[in-house]
Amino acid sequence: MKLYDDAIAPTPRRVRMFLAEKGVDIPRVPVTIGKGEHLAESYATRVPSRRVPALELDDGTVISESVAICRYIEALHPEPNLFGSTALEQARVEMWQRRMEFELLLPFANAFRHSHPKMAALENQVPAYAAAQKQLAEQRLAMLEGDLARHPFIAGDKFSIADITAFTTLAFFPRLVGIAIDERVPQVKQWFDRIAARPSAAA
Incomplete structure (x- = not known):
């Protein structure tokens, strides 16, 4: 897996914080929104929505909404649960x-x-x-x-x-x-x- 990430924007930080709470480390690829890098065609070929953050799985599947990424990680690593247990x-x-x-x-x-x-x-x-x-x-x-x-x-x-x-x-x-x-x-x-x-x- 790899995480397309912006170091400044709050939504990518949401995923990083979630991963840190889980103790999960995923390699990151920087995409600077302020420079418009998310709009480049080279990014769009991997992430058609041009959203950041985006999680690319090993089979090429891309998840590009931050809460969806967090839900996927929660399913893989249920504890500590951050979406509730009961x-x-x-x-x-x-x-x-x-x-x-x-x-x-x-x-x-x-x-x-x-x-x-x-x-x-x-x-x-x-x-x-x-x-x-x-x-x-x-x-x-x-x-x-x-x-x-x-x-x-x-x-x-x-x-x-x-x-x-x-x-x-x-x-x-x-x-x-x-x-x-x-x-x-x-x-x-x-x-x-x-x-x-x-x-x-x-x-």
Whole structure:
């Protein structure tokens, strides 16, 4: 297997962090999104979707969605489980993972893509859309403050893929769109600092 990976972008980091939690090492091939390397025809021949990250299996099969990659790794290496073990745990993790992806990651990512100068070459930027998405990101961050007052991890009492998605989102985007993780959201900050202290956060 080989993992096509970008060292900076948060979505590839999500897979690296997941692998680190599992103790799994997969050879990596760098693909720099900021330089447009994912758009090159040489990459498209291997990964038609041009998505990064992408996992290429030994038989040439390519998995190019980060959560799909993580699910594949979970199936190969079930412990420690990061998608839940019981039916209820799995349902809760799926619920929170989707919330973090659609309600937290997407607005932050859209605000960044439509406002940051470095994204101008890759995106038809719409400033009004960026402003609206930033507002949604701020609202979801405030909701997350309440969520984390009720349980220590995103999906409950156990660390999961939902924590990885939320952490990699908040480790990358807020400073780039002018949103602070500070004393105004103390539960989020405490949770963030705890996750940042995990060895996998360095992946």
